[in-house]
Amino acid sequence: MKKLLPLVLVLCCFVGFAQEENEMEQELQATVINAQTDFPLESVHVINLNKVKGTITNKKGEFTITASVNDTLYLTYLGFKPQKVKVTNDMFKFEDTKISLTELAFALEGVTVRPYQLTGYLEIDVKNLPINDAYQYSISGLNKSYEAGNKNPSAVTKVLGAILNPADLLRNLFGKKPRQMRKLQQMKQDDDIRNLLASKFDRETLTELLQIEKMDIDDILNNCNYSKSFITTANDLQILDAISSCYEEYKVLNRK
Known part of the structure; x- marks a missing residue:
């Protein structure tokens, strides 16, 4: 037994050194x-x-x-x-x-353009044009305004209604995956990541970094009352800032 003790210590030291080297x-x-x-x-x-x-x-x-x-x-x-x-x-x-x-092969699909049926008379054409009743909001770090949903709640009220619902995905995701959500700030501080996200619209990089699904991103933004037009047209950097803003509001309310 005494002979085995030094061997065990050597093995423990070796394993510890290997783990340290890997990390x-x-x-x-x-x-x-x-x-x-x-x-x-x-x-x-x-x-x-x-x-x-x-x-x-x-x-x-x-x-x-x-x-x-x-x-x-x-x-x-x-x-x-x-x-x-x-x-x-x-x-x-x-x-x-x-x-x-590996290169990807892209197949262009046909696009049907449907212009508005304009008559040339201002009084008639104004009535035929679709009305966008979405309110405007701004995202931190971007000098532009974007559409919100068809409501106009304050930043606190916007998330409060979602958090009060026990089954809400926003609380479930933010509560169960705090480590992924903490990556938001790290992502926003890295210029190379920000530049990449600003050029992408497919959400693939976001899903890999945050370890969530694309549908989860849509659900988070829906629960934070962002409009469908923003969710479908914003680039990945704008989506990142929107999720980050929503998460920061959630943390403030959760502490209270």
Whole structure:
């Protein structure tokens, strides 16, 4: 038994050292290439989903990002399929790590344009045009106003009605996934992530970062009384700011 004790201590130290090595942050360098041509891809957005840090590739397709073993990198590039890559020890040991992205094939669908039936008489045409009765609101960090729903509650009342409902998704999501919601502030502070979200409208990067479904995003914004036109037309950065604003209001009310 006494002979086994030193061996057990050595094993414990080894396991502890291995775990510490896996969790240690390092600078990861790699190259992103086109899977079909092997050519490097410039301006690919690379996001560490665990660290909530982003960067982009240079002209040679190279990038450097802070990462630890078992972190997940999320790569996006216009016209290519998004890729998730698990960080391994080998990616730090070898300098020639290459990540391939596959091109997407797009099929354009027919678009039917239906202009308003205008007569040329102002009195008649004004009555035929649809009326947008949505109120305007502003999102932090953006110098524009956007539509709210068909109500005009205050910031507090807007969320209060949702929180008072025990089955409401807003409270369920914010209450059960506080760690994902805390990522909101980290995402807003990273310029590379903000620039990427400002150019995207598909919600894919948001769902990966927050670990929620697209329908959850729609439900959150609906419960915060954002209009359907905003939910369907806003870019991902505007959606991020809207969710962040709603979450901050929820935290204030929840503390009370």
